Amino acid sequence: MIRKRDGFAVFTGIWTALFGAFVAITVSAQQAAQPDNPNADVLSIGGSVTEIVVALGQQHRLKARDTTSSYPAGVTNLPDVGYMRALSPEGVLSVGPSLILSEEGAGPPEALDVIRAADIGFVEVPGALTAEGILRKIAIIGEALDAQDQAETLSAEVEADLAKALADADRPEADKKRVLFVLSTQGGKINASGTGTAADALIRMAGGVNAISDFKGYKQITDEAVGMAAPDVILMMDRGGDHGAGDDELFAMPAVRLTPAAQTRSSVRMDGLLMLGFGPRTAQAIQMLNDALYGQGA
Template identity: 35%
Template structure:
């Protein structure tokens, strides 16, 4: 009954006469952050989203929505022009004054932690968003689904005694950057059963010598990066890369950037893709447990 009352946009009054909640049927949600946008859609509230930031690329429909800039440098004018009833973004969104500006405009806000890039934080954010947009049941269901998908992959990769060494490359059209610790990529690689051999923090440019020294068994790139450089063969133009065992054995995994650059509700899909590349059934170089 409560759900039907909410959907009609009624005011719910407690016994003492105080206002408890007011939920409008035509909520107007603006999101900032690719994984935040994905969560809102996964909670079946996509029809209420009226604007997104530039990092939001999934589901494909969001590319047709008005954009409010990049999450680190949002356009307050563009955001206010969409007349949102709630704004959901990262707690380190920019510019710094945007929080006060939205408060002055009487717009409800929900700021979520972006780091550390862990599964637990993702699940916590799903729960918070579910409460904020009145989709708590859907949030519980999504949390259970994510947990199940992740558990299935992690259980499968535990059977392997040897973790392949991995490097993730980004922005290959310009400087080649490698994802290190304290990144979403690092967390996803670990969950999928790989070892990210980049020990530095965040992203770092690599020289030819750095690639040769690292000598990863597997390279991960985004499909968007491959498109930007004109295809897989053009990876050979990156100095030092052809000297790695990953290149020589053609162990290169291409994955959509929305799956690996953000810890979102499709993390289970990302793990499945990576685990299949880390531990292909035909690979005889991986130490598998003895059959009984």
Template identity: 25%
Template sequence: MKTMANRGLPNRGLRGLAACLLVWAFGLGSAQAAGLQVTDDRGVTVRWDAPPQRIVTLLPSLTETVCELGQCHRLVGVDRYSNWPASIAALPRVGGGIDPNVEAIVALRPDAVLLAQSSRVVQRLEALGLKVVALEPKSHADVQRVLGKVAQVLGVDAQATQRIWRHIDAAVSAAAQSLPARVKNTRVYFEVNRAPYGAGTSSFMGETLTRLGVQNILPASLGPFPKLNPEFVVRANPDVIMVGDRNFEGMTQRPGWRSIRAVREERLCVFPNDESDVLVRPGPRMAEAARLMARCLQEKAP
């Protein structure tokens, strides 16, 4: 009886091992079948068998995010406005986010196209069989979320995104701490387009201003980037105005604007194009944007 029992043990062990191997193989097959999937800002779930290796981006902040995650080498085409980092200079340009060259994009045979949710060509690209991920950050929380979504698309470890976000968040806090007490509560207007459109309190730029301890003349109720009646700014009478060089021409000639304190006392920060690009892109260079705003406030706040 003892001998029979001993003979049975190896058989049961082998059967158990075989069962474990079968479960493992089934699990591996299921994982491979499931592949990679990401739900974009439209609520659409996009799937791949493996992380995409040929990527086209149609928004500068998304281009910068891909590169910040160390995956610049996967980019095969970018929009006409993407200009950072320098390593992407030789990449094919496929138009803008609003007016991309669909034929040029298809010719690049991308595994994934990353673009803004507001882009007009999403459905057309999908109809041509391309995998499209629509992502459009507008707030600090959005920047963190989109960083994570792009990392998912790329198959990058989530810990990398956490490290990047912690660095951004800490740098914005450091910029705020660098400001002298006299700057606090300065009333600021940031013009993002000469229409004019301003950066509201609920925008990522407005959130940065709030963290720097100043007051945005545009309330959150107006939305992230409201179009304004120029008279509104005159009545608000900001202490400091921030604007990119592209949008500065003619600003001080608007009716009544010479009476604005910021204009009258020459408290305007006119950012050159390279700095303006940093400021208006909700991406990984948001920490640098905070430092630029802080520098402006140190120099111009009353």
């Protein structure tokens, strides 16, 4: 007679075997669908991490990527394991990486626990909101890929580009424009950036002032709070839907229509990965936003 405890053990063993078979079948399918590349061994999670891998000349090492990794365009041909904050162990392990490079903030935590327990190298790359943080990312990824010389070269180039962009964007405090970053307008409500975010850091680097400074992170704010923020410019990502409402819709919103930005119809839209990624192209993002705020070559 089988006791309940024994039955659970049998069930667990069967589930484990089935999961192992699923992974093996999926790995075989992925390998069959991809060109034979014996050097491909890395799963890159996080758009800026993937950009750095490519900038280091290590794109041939990439075996798979996450959904946020969409630049350069060639990486989108790789298997996609899903959104970095909603990963599944099955999806990650199915591509058979020997090394995972993951941007800080990937998850959920329980999925990462399973992934970390597998016999796979796992390197977490800290997030960055400063020039120094970007250089640290490059160094960590370069070491993980045994590409330290390439990392030193890339770091020198990125450091010089950032120094120039920051110097060009510097201006007196009294001349700075107030910028409101709107993450979404879902349900007619403004979800905006406070301090401590990539949007906040970029606005400041580009010579602007974040119009919201009384909370950290992103959150939905009231119409009154938008009015009190009095932004001169609305900054958004350049995608449609709730994350990128058009000017007519944006400036007609009750929360926005009485702001200085609405009076002059001043809005800026930028590629989300370029704007918020904080990677090798951040100097370009700083220059683009500065030009948009103050005019070309400001």
